[in-house]
Each structure stands twice: as C-alpha cells, then as structure tokens.
Amino acid sequence: MDDKNEQLQQEAARLALKVKPTEEEASEAPAKSQGGSKILRGLAKGIFCLMLSLLMIHVIKPMYYQYIDASAAQEMTDGQKQEAMGLPLKMTKPPRGKKSTWSREELRWMAFMDIKLDELKACVNKRNETGALEYNKMARDYNERCGEYYYNESDLKAVRLEVEQYRDQIKQKTREEVQAKGWDKPDKK
Structure with a gap:
C-alpha cells in the first residue's frame, strides 16, 4: 500500500509540475494579458473616434450649416x-x-x-x-x-x-x- 501511495504522490508531483508554470512563464503571463488588454483599449479608442467623427459629419455639421444658411438668408437682400x-x-x-x-x-x-x-x-x-x-x-x-x-x-x-x-x-x-x-x-x- 505504501508503494501505491508513493506512486500516487510521485504522479501528483509530476502533474503539478506540468500544471504549475515556471518562474519565466509566470512573469510572461501578466505581460501577455496586458498586451491583450492594450489591443482591446486601442480598439475601443478607435471605435470611439470613429463614432465621434460620424456624429460630427452626420448630425452636428448639417445642423450647423442649416443654422448658418437660415441666418444668412434672413440677412440677404x-x-x-x-x-x-x-x-x-x-x-x-x-x-x-x-x-x-x-x-x-x-x-x-x-x-x-x-x-x-x-x-x-x-x-x-x-x-x-x-x-x-x-x-x-x-x-x-x-x-x-x-x-x-x-x-x-x-x-x-x-x-x-x-x-x-x-x-x-x-x-x-x-x-x-x-x-x-x-x-x-x-x-x-
């Protein structure tokens, strides 16, 4: 029975080594996750800028020009x-x-x-x-x-x-x- 326990402990230790990251892998892991989040943040900023520019082009700019045209037309002879x-x-x-x-x-x-x-x-x-x-x-x-x-x-x-x-x-x-x-x-x- 001791042999079996010893074998099970060795197998558990071997599996733990496979699962447990090495120190190098542990230091790379946060860097990888930060790189992914940097990409997502950059993508979110790009989408925000695109939405802001579309808002300017299709909503604010026509409203501004309509206001300018109306006020200019009132002042025209x-x-x-x-x-x-x-x-x-x-x-x-x-x-x-x-x-x-x-x-x-x-x-x-x-x-x-x-x-x-x-x-x-x-x-x-x-x-x-x-x-x-x-x-x-x-x-x-x-x-x-x-x-x-x-x-x-x-x-x-x-x-x-x-x-x-x-x-x-x-x-x-x-x-x-x-x-x-x-x-x-x-x-x-």
Whole structure:
C-alpha cells in the first residue's frame, strides 16, 4: 500500500509540475494579458473616434450649416437672394397694394415667384408646420403685392419668355432650399 501511495504522490508531483508554470512563464503571463488588454483599449479608442467623427459629419455639421444658411438668408437682400439663385435677370419686388404700372423688373419678380410658389407647394410636406407657415407667408406677400397692378402687355409677354428660360433652374434651387431647411419632411413629434 505504501508503494501505491508513493506512486500516487510521485504522479501528483509530476502533474503539478506540468500544471504549475515556471518562474519565466509566470512573469510572461501578466505581460501577455496586458498586451491583450492594450489591443482591446486601442480598439475601443478607435471605435470611439470613429463614432465621434460620424456624429460630427452626420448630425452636428448639417445642423450647423442649416443654422448658418437660415441666418444668412434672413440677412440677404432681394438682389443677393437673386444672385444666389444664379439668375442673370434683374428683378425688383413691387410695392404692396399700390395700383401702379409695373416695370419689367417688377414683372420679372412676379413671374419668378409664380414658378417658385408652385414648386414650394409641391415640395413642402404638409405635415411640416414651419414649411407650411413659410409657404403661406410667401403666398400672402405675393398676393398683397400682385393683387392690383397695371402693365404693358408686351412687357408681360417678354418677361414671361425671359423667366421661362430659367424655369428648371428656379425649380431646382427651390427644391434645394426646401431640403436644406428640412421642409420636405414631416415634423418630429
């Protein structure tokens, strides 16, 4: 029986040596685990930076540009807005409610606004309160100015032909404006 106990003790000691790491292996073990955690920390930092940059690109930057565009548009004169549309035609906003004979510049504004308001009506989402209010404000202003006026028929025909050349451009710029201001999407509730 002593032989068996002795054999079992020797076998246990041999197995313990296999399981028990040597001093060199013991000092390498923490280094290996630290190397793995360094990789994980580096990967986590990379993912964090990627998420932060995506947030900047897709959320913060568009909000900033929308704010800048809106504040710049409020400060623009009618001539500057016309230049932003890229139209070479000179236009002037006519006065409200006066029964006067309009110049070609005032008739151009009216023809331009006819096209713009039609496109706005088609593009603005009816469930977007801000867009609908702005459309109504522009339509009301147009109606107050264009309700009663006099014009030379030859001037009106010439102006309509001039502005008609730029119909697609006016529509495209109007769609871009609606999208930039977010009027093409319903309000978030």
